Amino acid sequence: MGVAPRRARLALVSAVALLGAACAAPADDPDPDASNAASSTSTPPGEGGEPSATYARYEVDPPGEYDGRLNGDDMLLVSTETIPDDVVEQILAIRIAGQKAVTAAEPLSIGEFSLENKGYRVAAVDAADYRRFTPQTSAVLQDAWDRVAAGEIAVDQALEPRLPVDKDGYLAVGSGERTFPIHVGAFVDQVGTIDAVVNTEWGEQLGLVENNALVLYTGVISPQALRKKLKPIVGDISMTDLDIVAEEGIDPNTFQTAVLVGTFSEAVGVFNYTPIGGGRIQPDPAWVREHIVTETVPILGELTCNKYMMPQLxxxxxxxxxxxxxxxxxxxVGCYYPRFxxxxxxxxxxxxxxAIDINSLENQRGTVGQMHPDVVSIFKYWGFAWGGDWAYTDPMHFELEQIKNPG
Known part of the structure; x- marks a missing residue:
């Protein structure tokens, strides 16, 4: 069931950069009526690792110790307005193939700011809950999330080499008269397409629309399958499948090497991958770019699969x-979904x-299912093995067994 490679980089804990003294702050309290458009207007951080008294207004309760729970960041919904509670309830109630389609959801307040003619996406978050949607190496970094709660900003690690942070560690965040220098507390991998996060007090100060976004974890259900169910509920709200954003230059830490055996192993090749929690993996993006395509197929429409399977499918x-x-x-309910x-x-x-799973609700594992025998025969003719033949049946499942040329 189909999801594609995560945007977030999985980074070693030792590589995360924490900047300056904890909760360091400007000497002057940012004034919403005053323009602080350039980070150079900020003053050096407070001494001794203590925040200034005026900076305390941007603190929220600390997130507490990490409880070990981890979700995936499969889809991001972003609206121009607050997403109503009844819409969130409808999303959480969606079921596909007898299972909850959304395993976890977290509201965010998302906006944008610009620096040196480049746009960046900033989100105001509850650090305790948001951290569970980041990669595990980010989620466990207690100091990073404590700093966000204390009023600092955490920036995506990929931006560290090129973000214009001033010499005292401040970043100019906002726009126009609502631009403030915020001290960078950590460079740490974020959720999906988010570049930086602040706490909810800063979100209000920056004028972010409250809870205008949701990050969703779909568990074993493909975001592709969820999209069709979401559309009549969310209307014009933007939907981004985070796991199909393949970014140039990603070089994730490699934990394992996957080698596919069979008559088509040379065509498929080998890829390195990294476990990312929730039973999922992040394949080498270079392999994904070479092998995974999205095309329109008969009956089912747009589908994301391996390019070597597409002709036979x-x-x-x-x-x-x-x-x-x-x-x-x-x-x-999906084709490409990198998981165990x-x-x-x-x-x-x-x-x-x-592999592709078809009519899953009527063809649950361990049952005979309702797959038409002629459909099964056609797929077998075109080189697919059928899960209904297995000792523990999976009649929804067809997987490529041999390469055949449609001619």
Missing amino acids: KAALAEVQRRGLANEIKYH IHGSTTLSNHSFGL
Whole structure:
């Protein structure tokens, strides 16, 4: 079931840079009626690691010790207005294939600021909850989240070499008359496309629209499958599948190497990957760019899979359609989804984009299912193995078993 590679970099704890004295602050309290457009207007941090008295107005309660819980950042919804509570409730109630489609959700207040003609996305967050949606190496960094709660800003680690932080460690955040120097407390990997985070007190000061965004964790359900269910609920709210954002130059720390065995192993190749929590992995982005594509296929429409499977998948679905069986394939719940097989450390063939799950609600694991035998025969002809033949059946599941040329 399909998700694609995370944007967030998984970084070693030792590589995270923490700047300056804890809770360091400008000597003068930022005034919402005064323009502090340049970080050079800030004064040096307070001495001895203590915040100035005036800076305390931007503190919130500390997040407390990390409890070990970790969610994925699968999808980000962003609106121009506060997302109503009833919309959030409807999103949390969505079920796909008998399962909750949204395992966890966290409201954020998102806005943008510009520095040196470049735009950056900033979010006001509850550090205790938000940290669970970041990579594990970020979530465990107690000092970083304590600093956010104390009024500092945490910036995405990828921006450290090029962000214009002044000599005292301050960053000019905001726009126009609502621009303030905020001390950078940490460079640490963030959720999805977010560049920096502050606490909710700073969010109010910066004029961010309260709770105009939601980060969603879909668990074993593909964001692709969730999109169709979300559209009638969220309307024009922007939806970004965070796990299909492939960024140039990402070089994640490599924990494992995946080698696919079988008659098509040379075509698929080998990729390095990093476990990122929630049973998912982050494949080498170079491999993803080379092998994973999004194309339109018969019956199902737009689908993200391995490019070596696409010709056979299109041929199988075209034959299903030609034989008048298109109504037997009602929906899919994903193709490319880089993850382990549930409850194991073995990679699913979805990690390679070489499997597709069809009509999952009617074809649960361990059952005979309701897959039409002619549909099964067509897929087998085009080189797919069927999970309904397995000892522990999975009748929704078809995976590429051999390469065939549609000709």
